Amino acid sequence: MGYMTSGKISEKYSLWNDFHYVPNGFFVARTGLTRFFHKNLNLTAGYAYLNVPTINEGVELKRNEHRPWMQMVANHKVSPKLQMINRIRYDMRFRQDFADGELLDSFTFNHRLRMLISMRFPLIGKEFIGGTPFVNLSNEVLVNFGKNVENNYLDQNRTWLTFGLRLDAMSLQVGYMHRFVQLTQNQQFVRNHTLVVWITHNFDFRKKNKINPKEELFYRQP
Numbered sequence: 001m002g003y004m005t006s007g008k009i010s011e012k013y014s015l016w017n018d019f020h021y022v023p024n025g026f027f028v029a030r031t032g033l034t035r036f037f038h039k040n041l042n043l044t045a046g047y048a049y050l051n052v053p054t055i056n057e058g059v060e061l062k063r064n065e066h067r068p069w070m071q072m073v074a075n076h077k078v079s080p081k082l083q084m085i086n087r088i089r090y091d092m093r094f095r096q097d098f099a100d101g102e103l104l105d106s107f108t109f110n111h112r113l114r115m116l117i118s119m120r121f122p123l124i125g126k127e128f129i130g131g132t133p134f135v136n137l138s139n140e141v142l143v144n145f146g147k148n149v150e151n152n153y154l155d156q157n158r159t160w161l162t163f164g165l166r167l168d169a170m171s172l173q174v175g176y177m178h179r180f181v182q183l184t185q186n187q188q189f190v191r192n193h194t195l196v197v198w199i200t201h202n203f204d205f206r207k208k209n210k211i212n213p214k215e216e217l218f219y220r221q222p
Helices: 215-218
Strands: 002-008 013-021 029-038 041-056 057-079 083-099 100-123 132-145 154-166 168-180 188-206
Touching: 029 057, 041 083, 057 100, 154 188
Parallel strands: 002 188
Antiparallel strands: 002 013, 013 029, 029 041, 041 057, 057 083, 083 100, 100 132, 132 154, 154 168, 168 188
């Protein structure tokens, strides 16, 4: 489950916050500052904290991760009904070490690059206006690199299909995600099938201006 927000503080800047929780899985809280160069192009940089379960020596541990991050998002209107989103995100991952069934005070650093493409179209009408149901199809490839990466250069591949409802300054998406994950052990892979529920909410902290949801709301991806 995820809750994502964008808070407009000026014509060119907004605050990014999102929170994701997977039962019996991980928790992530992410924040950042977005700079708009054009209504179809923006850059965000920020920090994320994660708590991820892992097994070591038969003991389940709650591993911490500190993650400075940045991304660039480009939006394209392919046709009157089809919108395409391209996103490149870079994660600087500081992951807590563990040994002998215990967490250590040290952290291991590696890089990760994430490349996403998403397509969205309304099920009714030709525009994303209030009350419009829509379909979203997305694919994201996540690649690890750095001296501490030995086997799992392909971190994972995510594909999801969601059905959503467009409100004035919010959207709700419910759907299915398939995750193909390469483990740190050589040539070991797992597949996860997940139900996703995402809420996207836009705010405008400026006094005299109103949100233009066409320019922002549907350009947010988890």
